[in-house]
Amino acid sequence: xxxxxxxxxxxxxxxxxxxxxxxxxxxxxxxxxxxxxxxxxxxxxxxxxxxxxxxxxxxxxxxxxxxxxxxxxxxxxxxxxxxxxxxxxxxxxxxxxxxxxxxxxxxxxxxxxxxxxxxxxxxxxxxxxxxxxxxxxxxxxxxxxxxxxxxxxxxxxxxxxxxxxxxxxxxxxxxxxxxxxxxxxxxxxxxxxxxxxxxxxxxxxxxxxxxxxxxxxxxxxxxxxxxxxxxxxxxxxxxxxxxxxxxxxxxxxxxxxxxxxxxxxxxxxxxxxxxxxxxxxxxxxxxxxxxxxxxxxxxxxxxxxxxxxxxxxxxxxxxxxxxxxxxxxxxxxxxxxxxxxxxxxxxxxxxxxxxxxxxxxxxxxxxxxxxxxxxxxxxxxxxxxxxxxxxxxxxxxxxxxxxxxxxxxxxxxxxxxxxxxxxxxxxxxxxxxxxxxxxxxxxxxxxx
Amino acid sequence: xxxxxxxxxxxxxxxxxxxxxxxxxxxxxxxxxxxxxxxxxxxxxxxxxxxxxxxxxxxxxxxxxxxxxxxxxxxxxxxxxxxxxxxxxxxxxxxxxxxxxxxxxxxxxxxxxxxxxxxxxxxxxxxxxxxxxxxxxxxxxxxxxxxxxxxxxxxxxxxxxxxxxxxxxxxxxxxxxxxxxxxxxxxxxxxxxxxxxxxxxxxxxxxxxxxxxxxxxxxxxxxxxxxxxxxxxxxxxxxxxxxxxxxxxxxxxxxxxxxxxxxxxxxxx
Numbered sequence: 001x002x003x004x005x006x007x008x009x010x011x012x013x014x015x016x017x018x019x020x021x022x023x024x025x026x027x028x029x030x031x032x033x034x035x036x037x038x039x040x041x042x043x044x045x046x047x048x049x050x051x052x053x054x055x056x057x058x059x060x061x062x063x064x065x066x067x068x069x070x071x072x073x074x075x076x077x078x079x080x081x082x083x084x085x086x087x088x089x090x091x092x093x094x095x096x097x098x099x100x101x102x103x104x105x106x107x108x109x110x111x112x113x114x115x116x117x118x119x120x121x122x123x124x125x126x127x128x129x130x131x132x133x134x135x136x137x138x139x140x141x142x143x144x145x146x147x148x149x150x151x152x153x154x155x156x157x158x159x160x161x162x163x164x165x166x167x168x169x170x171x172x173x174x175x176x177x178x179x180x181x182x183x184x185x186x187x188x189x190x191x192x193x194x195x196x197x198x199x200x201x202x203x204x205x206x207x208x209x210x211x212x213x214x215x216x217x218x219x220x221x222x223x224x225x226x227x228x229x230x231x232x233x234x235x236x237x238x239x240x241x242x243x244x245x246x247x248x249x250x251x252x253x254x255x256x257x258x259x260x261x262x263x264x265x266x267x268x269x270x271x272x273x274x275x276x277x278x279x280x281x282x283x284x285x286x287x288x289x290x291x292x293x294x295x296x297x298x299x300x301x302x303x304x305x306x307x308x309x310x311x312x313x314x315x316x317x318x319x320x321x322x323x324x325x326x327x328x329x330x331x332x333x334x335x336x337x338x339x340x341x342x343x344x345x346x347x348x349x350x351x352x353x354x355x356x357x358x359x360x361x362x363x364x365x366x367x368x369x370x371x372x373x374x375x376x377x378x379x380x381x382x383x384x385x386x387x388x389x390x391x392x393x394x395x396x397x398x399x400x401x402x403x404x405x406x407x408x409x410x411x412x413x414x415x416x417x418x419x420x421x422x423x424x425x426x427x428x429x430x431x432x433x434x435x436x437x438x439x440x441x442x443x444x445x446x447x448x
Numbered sequence: 449x450x451x452x453x454x455x456x457x458x459x460x461x462x463x464x465x466x467x468x469x470x471x472x473x474x475x476x477x478x479x480x481x482x483x484x485x486x487x488x489x490x491x492x493x494x495x496x497x498x499x500x501x502x503x504x505x506x507x508x509x510x511x512x513x514x515x516x517x518x519x520x521x522x523x524x525x526x527x528x529x530x531x532x533x534x535x536x537x538x539x540x541x542x543x544x545x546x547x548x549x550x551x552x553x554x555x556x557x558x559x560x561x562x563x564x565x566x567x568x569x570x571x572x573x574x575x576x577x578x579x580x581x582x583x584x585x586x587x588x589x590x591x592x593x594x595x596x597x598x599x600x601x602x603x604x605x606x607x608x609x610x611x612x613x614x615x616x617x618x619x620x621x622x623x624x625x626x627x628x629x630x631x632x633x634x635x636x637x638x639x640x641x642x643x644x645x646x647x648x649x650x651x652x653x654x655x656x657x658x659x660x661x662x663x664x665x666x667x668x669x670x671x672x673x674x675x676x677x678x679x680x681x682x683x684x685x686x687x688x689x690x691x692x693x694x695x696x697x698x699x700x701x702x703x704x705x706x707x708x709x710x711x712x713x714x715x716x717x
Binding site for chain 2: 094
C-alpha cells in the first residue's frame, strides 16, 4: 500500500453518493440524438454526413481535423435529420451539431470489426491509433483527446501512469459503479494505456469512500505486474489531475503551460480505460458512457447513455423531478455547469446530471469580504482567490493575470468556503476569459 | 531661531535656483500642437478612438497615426478645430450612433431560467442567458454601465435603450456586449431590423415575439434591394443602399423592423 501525502488546501465535502448502490442500466434510445462537433478540448470535428443520410451505430459523422481533436460517431442507427446549429451546454452558445432521428434498431455499422483480446499483440502505435479512431476523450469531464495523451513527447519519458478513480465530486457515482461492475475491463484498458506510453508502473487511485470499488479493483489487479492500488482519504478536489499527482507521488506539476508529462506522469479516468478496452476488444468507438442522474429526482440512477441523449429524457428516466427544481447541473455540483434549459444533449465529458431543489440552491446576495482568508487557505493551487476576484470585479485584468488567474483550475473550493458567499470562482473565470480574449486580440494584431 | 530661518531660507533659495536652471537646461521639447489639440478634444477620455484617452489621441494625431477626425465623440466641430491646428483640410465625420439589435424584453422573449450571480452580462453569457434566445440581449446592462455619456438606460422590461441625441458613437457599449448585438450605424439611417438570431423561423417564434423569422417579405418589398438574408435565417439591411423609405417596416409581419423616424415624430406630437 502506498503512503499518500496530504492535499494542500481543499475541503472535505459531504459526499451524498445516493446512487452508489444502483447498478448501471441502459437508459434506452431517445427520440432524438444531438451530436455536437465540439465535444472535446481542441479543434471541432467536421461533419461528414448531410441531412437525409442513413447512419448506423459507430459510423463516423464528424471527422477530426487536426492533431488535438476527436472524431464523433453516430451513437445509434437512424436518419440524419439536420446538420445545424444547436445550443451547446458547455460553450453556452449555438454550435454545429448532427441531429439524428433514431430508427430504434440500433444496427451496428459494418466497418466495426472485433479487435484483439491480447495486448501483447498490439504495438504502442496500434493502441494510439485505436484511441484516435474511436474518438476517445478523457471521460472524467475535461474531454481531452486520449490519443494525444497517449503520445507524450519523446524527450519526456513517462515512469508512472495514474488511473483516476478518485471521483471526488459529491453526488457522482458513475466511476465508482463502473469499477464495481467492470473492474477487469478497466484494468485491461489501463494496461493498454501503460503500454502505449511505455510506463513501467501503474497506480489505481480510489478515495476511501468507495469500499466496493476498492475491493473490486484490488481483485482485478491482483497478479498483474506493475499495477498498484492507492487508497486516498476523501477530499475535494483530489481527483484533479495535478492534485492527484501531488497527493500520490509528491510531484508538483509546473504551472501552465506545464503538463503532467513534465513530471513523467500521465493520468486517465477509469471510464476512459473502460472505453479504450471496449474499443480494443470490439472495435466499437466511443458512442456511450455512464452518466449519474441524481439529486432531487424520483430514483437517482447510473445510466449507460448513448451520446447525444437529451438531459430531459434522462431526468424523465430517473423518475422525474421531486419537489420544485431549482437548478439542473451538468457535471458534478462543484465544477459542473448550471443549465438554463434541459433540451441539451449528453456530451462525451458529461459525468452526471445533478438536480437541486429550490431550497437547496443558494440565492443569497453576496456580502462584503471580511478578509478571513479561508479562500487562500483552501486553494489547492495556492493562489490568492480574494485578490484575483477583487481585481476581476474592478476590471483590472492585467493585475489579475499577475496574480496568476490563468492557473486557476476552477475547482470552486474558494467560493464554497467563503462565509460571505462571494462568487469568487465565477469572478476568476471572468478574468480568465477577459485575459484570453485580450491575448487573442494581441496575437491577431501582431499577425495582422 | 535665526539659524533655522537662515538654513531653510538659504537651502530654499539654492534649490530654487537649481530647479530653475534644470528646467531650462533639461527642457523636453513637446510639439505645441499636442496641448492645443488636447484643449479642443472633449476630454471625456472615453477611449472610443482606440487610443488611451484624449491626450493619447492628441499625440497620435500629431504623430500621424490617427486622422484629424478620429474623435467620433466631438464630431465635425472638433474635427474642424483639430484640422485647423494641424493645418489640413478636415474630412467630414460620419456621425454614428449605437443601435441595439434586440427587442427581446421580458414581455416579448420568454424567460426560461433565473440567474443569481455576478451582475455582468459576460458572466451570464458563460451560462447561456436566461431567455430562450441564444443570440439576444442578456439584460444585465453591462452596456449601460459602460456608457460614459449617460446615453443609455435599461427599459423597465430589461432591454437597453439608446438615447440617440446623447449617443456620441464612442463604441464603449459595443465592446461591453458579449453577445455583439450593439453596432455603430450612421445616424441618418433610421430603419433597422432589430434581431440577431440566426435560428430558423419556427424556433425563433418559440422564444421571441419580435424575432426575425426570415420570411423574406422585407427582401421582396425593398425597392432598393438593400435587404438580404444572412445565412438564410436573418434579414439584414445594407445601410449604404437604404434611404429610410420605411416600406419594409410596414411589410414586416413580426414587427422586427423598426423606424426611429416614426418614433421620433410620435414623440414630438
